[in-house]
Amino acid sequence: MVxxxxxxxxxxxxxxxxxxxRREASETKSLYKYFFIPGIANLAGGLPNASYFPYDTLEATVAHPRRFPATSDKDQIKPPSGSPSTERRIVPKESPTTNLLKKIDLTTALQYGTAEGLPxxxxxxxxxxxxxxxPNVPYAGGPNTLLTCGATDGFSKAIETFTxxxxxxxxxxxxxxGILCEEFVYMNAIQTVKPRGLNIVPVAIDAQGMLAHGKGGLADVLENWDFRKGRLxxxxxxxxxxQNPTGGxxxxxxxxxxxxxxxxxxxIIIEDDPYWNLQYPSATAMEAGFRGSDAVDVIPRNYNAHGRSSGYDFLDSLVPSYLSVDTDGRVVRLDTFSKTIAPGCRLGWITAQPAVIERLTRLTETSTQQPSGFVQAMVAELIVGQQSEDGQNAAGASKNKSRKSEQAWQMDGWVRWLEGLRAGYEQRMQTMCTILEEGKYLIDSDSAWDDAPQPMADDENAWEVLDKMQMYEFSWPTGGMFVWVKVCIETHPLLEKYGSERLIQALWLHLMQKPYLCLSGPGTMFAPTQELLGRAQGYYRLCFAAMPAEDVSGITRRLVDGFRAFWQRKNLDGLDDEEVALSRLQAKGSGNLLGLGC
Amino acid sequence: MVxxxxxxxxxxxxxxxxxxxRREASETKSLYKYFFIPGIANLAGGLPNASYFPYDTLEATVAHPRRFPATSDKDQIKPPSGSPSTERRIVPKESPTTNLLKKIDLTTALQYGTAEGLPxxxxxxxxxxxxxxxPNVPYAGGPNTLLTCGATDGFSKAIETFTxxxxxxxxxxxxxxGILCEEFVYMNAIQTVKPRGLNIVPVAIDAQGMLAHGKGGLADVLENWDFRKGRLxxxxxxxxxxQNPTGGxxxxxxxxxxxxxxxxxxxIIIEDDPYWNLQYPSATAMEAGFRGSDAVDVIPRNYNAHGRSSGYDFLDSLVPSYLSVDTDGRVVRLDTFSKTIAPGCRLGWITAQPAVIERLTRLTETSTQQPSGFVQAMVAELIVGQQSEDGQNAAGASKNKSRKSEQAWQMDGWVRWLEGLRAGYEQRMQTMCTILEEGKYLIDSDSAWDDAPQPMADDENAWEVLDKMQMYEFSWPTGGMFVWVKVCIETHPLLEKYGSERLIQALWLHLMQKPYLCLSGPGTMFAPTQELLGRAQGYYRLCFAAMPAEDVSGITRRLVDGFRAFWQRKNLDGLDDEEVALSRLQAKGSGNLLGLGC
Structure with missing residues (x-):
């Protein structure tokens, strides 16, 4: 784009x-120009001496960017058989290059730096x-970027900047x-804004995401704003x-x-996009295949066909950011390495128009300063690598083939890695959704799971009379890590006896019982307001991302089994008290307490 | 302490x-207890799959904790000659231990965690x-701690918590x-609070630091508070x-x-203590030696003599924190690894009473979440190391002597490392201050630096007639990284012609000229309010920490030479315009732009 x-x-x-x-640039910046006087002794700074850093090198064994297969048909180039599946990376104490944009060494990465981060x-x-x-942001000059300590840090800084x-x-x-959000939403974002006293304003959604028009859609909310609740x-x-939790x-x-x-x-649109590379073109087609409906948007499209190409088929095939339509510069986008490298990086970035990035930089100077040099150096070494003065990847430029494995991923490898991750998570999504799809009805007392003699169709027990009871419904997620399942509690034979709220809570405990042993995410965790708690209660969020690929099938079957068994229960015995149920499950604090992630 | x-x-x-x-604990925490159900499939979380982290190991070559000599007489144990001066550290993909308090591996450190940090x-x-x-915090239960992304992040969070x-x-x-601070102060702190509209209230200082009593001291400020300026x-x-910048x-x-x-x-006292291990018992004695005055507090004292010992003579000899007198729990202390390991860590911690730490933890959950797992894992591996189930350092417990070099520093090594750093910086301080001390007077047109024929005592040129002109004064810093030098501009022969303000500015440019080539920190960088700018202008902050030990002497001599030459100038030709002066200095952006540090 010109x-x-x-x-x-x-x-x-x-x-x-x-x-x-009111934030002001540090006056000390005016001194920077003097740093470059040849031979100058800098008595003005406050740097510790780099010889006192106790690390002489940082090293890593890392994955080849093609470690995981991609779905792309064109991707014929596999790592040659016999080649090592891992590569070595070494961040030296001091790099010989004088070009800061190529310098990856401990003397730089572990020293104080500017809020802009390791160059x-x-x-x-x-x-x-x-x-x-x-590649197609429609305003002059294009956007700027600023490193963050992950998307949560980025969101916190955006909120501090704009509210x-x-x-x-x-x-x-x-x-x-006030702040607009989807009806069901990642709760950490709500917990960031709520203590500031912001008005949290949900907008109705469909399987895609936020509705522009129609009842409860964005236009409806804004055009009928009640100013007695606060500012628009x-x-x-x-x-x-x-979308988290809906997968839209x-x-x-x-x-x-x-x-x-x-x-x-x-x-101002704050677009949080942790799953941008995890888009699943197969979801729509497979859902349509199972349900006999017309698939929409089956063939991956080139979203940049009418603009500049990203340079990669994979990136061109992804639904682009709000930035692609951002003529005004009102989009502030949050990115993170949490899903593409690892959450423990605590490394991400904000993309926005330069004037917004400038304010965020001032804020960064007096808060996080910059992400840890350890992660910056290790990620830079993984992707960019040591480069010679003429811009060549040091190992790549070397004639020594035995050093070839030290070549960094570079842009091609990075994009290929992203595609490999997408394929891995898409596979899990397909496995889980296929089993959920096939198991969503309880048919004729479910002979497949029940060796007991078949009841007669005219049996009076309610849980045995229905031909086809739908226990839950869901849309196949077109991206991300979650399936958002709506429990069809209204089909449960015991609805009248216990009521939907009690049944839903009991189901959640029931699913944790042996042999099902499934902890699902209660929908209430994603309700941004009190008013939405009731509706949210009818949903579960299921994460297919964390488990090994080979476990997805078995775990999802257990879950479906659990649903079937619950629909066949005659009472809720043993599911009344969460504490009692828990104690029977013999939960002991022995595993890894890693937090819930996102 | 009991x-x-x-x-x-x-x-x-x-x-x-x-x-x-208004901050609330995340409701999702209520799910944690279910994570420990044996065999449970966790569909509720949002963790990416650890097999997709591209790092298989993280490794480092690190320093032996005795790499640098300590000043302690008792420290006879040097690394055996012939033993390696470096050690290897390896953070594995997965550690076999089930004890989270001993687990240092990538599967844990690079996954999502809680705001409390890597256990x-x-x-x-x-x-x-x-x-x-x-060891002697005088309230029941003692303080709690929370990891931060360095002291600047810690201060930002403390300010967010309390204002x-x-x-x-x-x-x-x-x-x-309002917030009280020293008259001269680390400006980044001011830039954190000023945009929030806080009233910045300087308190008078002496060579130690803040005054409790006397004119402009704390009692004076508080007792005579003018409520028309805001709340007390x-x-x-x-x-x-x-203290930064004064060294007190x-x-x-x-x-x-x-x-x-x-x-x-x-x-509430927010105690920022980045230099706590860099205390210089020699400063007072050497200053007294040069100046013929009585030294106070020459002999290092055991500050914990009447309480519980720290377990280390070195730590016992350090002036203790405000926490040691904090009966109320009103001290919030900020620590950092920036000066003890490296600034690029962006790793530190806050120490305070548990109720304050709890609020800071809530804030951390919706901002930085936790420091990068890369730095947490590497620092933990450096100091704590891999441990066997019975609590032994894995390599230490091993009989295999060839693996001995993999033994982590542990607490003894960590404290020894701190003592080695202190010795290194103390040496630099002594070198710089000795030369500054010896050169602070311009004597009889300064024959030692001037081979020209001696002028007669009755020569009318003002810059040659005085016997002994003091060009600057300073206190030897008892800690930290800086000498705070007051320019005695009133002794300059050209005072009447140019006035003090212009002379001071010209001196600063003059010192950057060849052959002096010294960039000193203008005192104005440390004035918290407009009112203090005028006084601050008469000071320079000199950092002795950043330069190699062998350069301190030469650079300080150049600085002193620069002062002498400036006192001998007959005019300010060439020093009027900063831009012109700079261009003559041929500053080109080619060096490392690492920021100013602190």
Whole structure:
């Protein structure tokens, strides 16, 4: 995209919080220019001496970028058989290069740096973002990027940048700011904004994501805003690809509609996109295949066909970010390495118009400063690698073939790695959804799972009379890590006796019993407001990502078995008290307490 | 210290900001207990699959803890000659131990975790802090700790926890909160609080640090508080050891006086202590030796003589934290690995009473989550190391001597490493201060530096007539990384012609000229308020830490030469325009732009 033919992004500084407006650049920056006087002794800084860092090298054994197969047909090039499946990476104490954009060494990475981050890492992110991930951002100059300590840190900083806290005991209701979000939402985001007193404003969704129009859709919410609740929301928080928890992916058409409304009502879009590379083109087709409906959007499309290509078929085939329609520069996008490398990186980045990145940089200077040099160096070494002065990958330029395995992934390897991950998670999604799809009905007392003599069709026991009872429903996730399952509790034979709320809670405990042993994510964990708790209660979020591929089938079968058995129960004995149920399950604190992730 | 005989810390929740008060624990935590059901399939979490992390091992070559000599006489045990000066560390993909407090592996460190951090790292910090660094915190139960992404992150979180932003266009002056600080102060702290609209309230200092009593001291400021400026400050920001920029260290006696005032006026003390292990007992004695005065506090004291010992002579000899007098639990202390391992760690911790740590943990959950697993794993591997189930260091327990070099530092090695760093920086401090001390007077036109014929004593040129002109004055720093030098510009022969302000600015440029080539830190970088800019202008901060030990002498001599030459100048030709001066210095952006540090 020729940025110069485009209009510059809008000045959106009226959205900055009062704290954000008052941030000043450090005066000490004015000293930087003197650092480059040849031979100058820098007595002005406050750096410890690098010879006192106790690390002489950092090293790693890492994966070849083709460790995992990709779904792409064109991907014929496998690692040659006999070649090592791992590679060595070494971050030296000091690199000979004087070019900071190529320098990966401990003397630089473990020393103080600027909020922009390790230059080689920041530069890689900037190139990847501007040239490959979002090659068609429609404003002059294009977006800028800033490293973060992961997307949660990025969101926290975006909220600090764009919102003033509101305290009912101190402020007027007319000062209360608000944030739009999907009806079901990643709760950590809500827990970030709620203590600030922000008005949390859910927008109705369908299987794709947020609705632009219709009842409860964005236009409806904004056009009928009740100002007695506070100001018209000026922010939106959204996950548009593999939405958490619903697994939906917003089409480009829907993005255009919602963006138009955000322009009309002057709303900043905070797009959280941790699963952008985990898009599953097969989901729609397989769902249609099972259900006998017409598949929409079966063939992977080239989303950049009318703009600049990303340079990679894989990236071109992905539904693009809101940034691709962001003529105003009102999109603030959060990225993370948590799902592409590892959550423990605590490394991500924000993409937005330069004026927003500038404010975020000031905030970073007085908070996290920059991500840990350990992760920056190790990720830079993994992807960018040591380079010679002329820009060649050091090992690649070497004639010594035995050193070939030290060649870094570079952009090609990085994109190939992403495609391999997509394939791995897509496989899990297909396995889980196929079994869920095949098992969603309880048919004729379920002879397949029950060796007992078949009841007569006119048997009066309610759980045996129905031909085909649907126990749950779901959409195949077009991205992400989750299946969002709605429990059809209204078909349960004991509905009248126990009521839906008690049944749902009992089902959740029942599924944890032997032999099912399935802990599913209660839908209430994803309700952004009290009002939505009731509806959310009818859902479970199932994560297919964490388990080994070979376990998905068995675990999902156990879950389906659990559903069947629950629909065949005659009472809820033993499922009344969570504590009692838990104690019977003999839970002991012995495993890895790793947190819930996202 | 027997914590049970002490009173519990005070409830200081009235100091929490309105946002802090409203933070809620994640409901998803209630699911943790189910994770431990034997054989449970966790479909509720949102973890990526650890097999997709591209790192199979992380490794490092690290220093032996005795790499640098210590000043301690008792320290006779040097690394045996011929033994390797480096050691290898390997963080495996998966550790066999089931004890999370001993587990250092990539499957854990690179996965999602809780805000408490990697258990083995968090546990080490807790043990070190409670048992060794602060063995005598005088409230029941003692303090708790929380990992941070360095002290700047820790300060930012403390400020978020204890202050409400104030906006003059929206709020009453009576709502404005304030923070006390030293007259000269680390500017990054000011830049953290200023945008929040806090009232920045400097307290007068002497060579030690903040004054409790006397003009401009803490009592004076608080007792004569002008409420038209806002609320009485309820926070204090202070660096009490090797203060930045002054190098002062606050005595225990002064701490008691200030703490008593903080109790009286209900003030939270945020103690930033990045240089706590860099205390220089030699400074006072050497300064007294040069100046013919009585040395005070020459002999290192055992500060824990009347309480529990830290277990290490070195730690016992250090001036203790405000925590050692914190009966109320009103001290929030910030620590960092920036000066003890490396700034690029972005790893530190907060120590405070448990109720404060709990609120900080909630904030961490929705911001940084936890420090990068890369740095946590590498630092844990450096200090704690792989341990067998029975608590032995894995390599140490091994009979195989060839593996001996894989033994981790453990607590003894860590403390020894700190002592070695202290010795290295103390040596630099002594070298710089000796040369500064010897060169602070310009004597009789300075024949030693001037081979020109000696002028007559009655020569009318002002710069040659004085016998002994003092060009600057300073106190020897008792800790930290800096010498805070006051320029005696009033002795300059050209004072009347140019005025002090212009002379000071010209001197700063002059010192950057060849052959002096010294960039010193302008005092104005450390003035917390506009009112203090004028006074601060007369100071330079000189960092002796960053340069190699063998360069300190030469660079300091160049600086002193520069002073002498400046006092001998007849005009300020060529020093009027900073830009012109800079261009003549041929500054080119080719070096490492690492930021200024602290």
């Amino acid at each position: 940025y110069s033919t485009l209009s510059p992004p809008l000045d959106l500084s009226h959205h900055f919080s009062s704290v954000t407006k 080689v890492m920041a530069d890689f992110i900037r190139q990847f973002t501007r040239n490959h991930l979002h 003033n806290p509101w305290d009912p005991r101190r402020d007027w209701i007319s000062q209360r700011e 929301p000026h922010l939106m928080y959204t996950i548009t690809i593999g 992916t917003l089409s480009v058409e829907r993005r255009r509609e919602i963006y138009a409304l955000c322009r009309q009502f002057d709303i | 914590y049970s005989t002490l009173s519990p810390p005070l409830d200081l929740s009235h100091h929490f900001s309105s946002v802090t008060k 083995v790292m968090a546990d080490f910090i807790r043990q070190f802090t409670r048992n060794h660094l602060h 409400n932003p104030w906006d003059p266009r929206r709020d009453w002056i009576s709502q404005r909160e 400050p309820h926070l204090m920001y202070t660096i009490t050891i090797g 260290t606050l005595s225990v006696e002064r701490r008691r006086e200030i703490y008593a005032l903080c109790r009286q006026f209900d003030i």
